[in-house]
Amino acid sequence: MAATRIVIADDHPLFRDALRLTIVQAFPDAAIAEAESFETLRLRVAAQPETDLVLLDLKMPGMHGLSGLLFLRAAFPAVPVAIISAEEDAGIVQRALALGAAGYIAKSTGADRIRAALTILLAGGTWAPETLGARQDGNDARMAARLARLTPRQINVLTMLSGGFPNKRIAHALGVSEATAKAHVSAILERLGVENRTQAVILARDIAALPEPAPPALT
Numbered sequence: 001m002a003a004t005r006i007v008i009a010d011d012h013p014l015f016r017d018a019l020r021l022t023i024v025q026a027f028p029d030a031a032i033a034e035a036e037s038f039e040t041l042r043l044r045v046a047a048q049p050e051t052d053l054v055l056l057d058l059k060m061p062g063m064h065g066l067s068g069l070l071f072l073r074a075a076f077p078a079v080p081v082a083i084i085s086a087e088e089d090a091g092i093v094q095r096a097l098a099l100g101a102a103g104y105i106a107k108s109t110g111a112d113r114i115r116a117a118l119t120i121l122l123a124g125g126t127w128a129p130e131t132l133g134a135r136q137d138g139n140d141a142r143m144a145a146r147l148a149r150l151t152p153r154q155i156n157v158l159t160m161l162s163g164g165f166p167n168k169r170i171a172h173a174l175g176v177s178e179a180t181a182k183a184h185v186s187a188i189l190e191r192l193g194v195e196n197r198t199q200a201v202i203l204a205r206d207i208a209a210l211p212e213p214a215p216p217a218l219t
Contacts, residue, residue: 003029003030003031004027004029004030004031004052004053004122005030005031005033005048005050005051005052005053006023006027006030006031006032006033006051006052006053006054006055006118007032007033007034007035007041007044007045007048007051007053007054007055008020008023008032008033008034008035008055009034009035009038009040009041009054009055009056009057009060009068010034010035010036010055010057010060010084011036011037011057011059011060011061012057013036015057015107016034016036019055019084019114020032020034022111022114022115023115023118025111025115026115026118026119027118027122033048033051036060036061037060037061037062038060038061038062038063038068038071039061039062041054041056041068041072042071042072042075045072045075045076045079046075046076049076049078049079051076051079052079052080052122053079053080053081053082053102053118053121053122054072054079054080054081054082055082055084055105056068056069056072056081056082056083056084057083057084057085058083058085058087058092058210059085059086059087064205064208064209065208065209065210066095066096066099066207066208066209066210067159067162067208069081069083069096069099069100069101070099070100070147070155070158070159070204070207070208071155071156071159073099073100073152073155074152074153074154074155074156074158074159075152075156077152080102080103080121080124081100081101081102082101082102082103082104082105082117082121082127083096083101083103083104083105084104084105084106084107085104085105085106085107086106086107086108087106087210088106088108088129092210093128093129095143095210097126097128098143098144099143099144099147099207102121102126102127103117103120103121103126103127103128104127104128104129105117105127105129106129109129143206143207146192146193146203146207147207149191149192150188150191150192153174153184154184154187154188154191156174157170157174157181157184157185157188158188158200158204159204159208160173161185161188161197161200161201161204162201162204162205162208164201167181167182167185168181170184170185185197185200188200
């Protein structure tokens with residue numbers, strides 16, 4: 001039986017070390033890789049597409065909000081991605097889950113609960129914090145619905161558009177002709193109901209942006 005393959009993506013080495021120790025205590029035979037930037041993570045997963053779980057921090061080099069989650073879900077749809085972050089706002093949790101995260105683990109979570117979360121996630125389940133409450137945001141559902149109109153390849157192209165890639169560079173990244181890349185862009189504009197690349201980029205960045213934390217309750 002193949003070892004459980006997990007990638008820890010976080011730019012803080014001390015946190016990676018602590019998380020690795022927590023994982024090993026529950027899964028002593030796990031094969032654990034680490035990434036300190038999003039580009040390193042992308043290369044790790046590309047080299048090991050059978051990865052069982054990616055644990056993704058929201059704030060590290062190469063990340064803009066939830067853009068990394070969007071890219072991973074598009075480029076590697078078979079690889080579950082769970083967010084592990086110091087951000088504990090319910091709106092952020094909801095948006096991450098709406099955009100395809102398999103789970104959301106707050107960094108303040110105790111080791112026993114993290115191990116419980118990993119057990120559920122590796123079994124194909126989902127995990128969300130129980131103590132954060134719920135903040136309903138219909139905008140997240142609408143954003144997720146718009147993304148659902150796109151194929152994984154089109155979401156991949158959309159993330160490149162938001163990064164300022166011209167058609168030629170998109171074509172090179174995908175290994176296709178420039179005409180094919182242009183066709184992908186045209187299909188994205190049609191499915192998202194926007195008129196040009198600029199509107200598509202604005203939409204992509206709005207989707208990837210972290211929602212503003214809820215204001216504190218008045219007492």
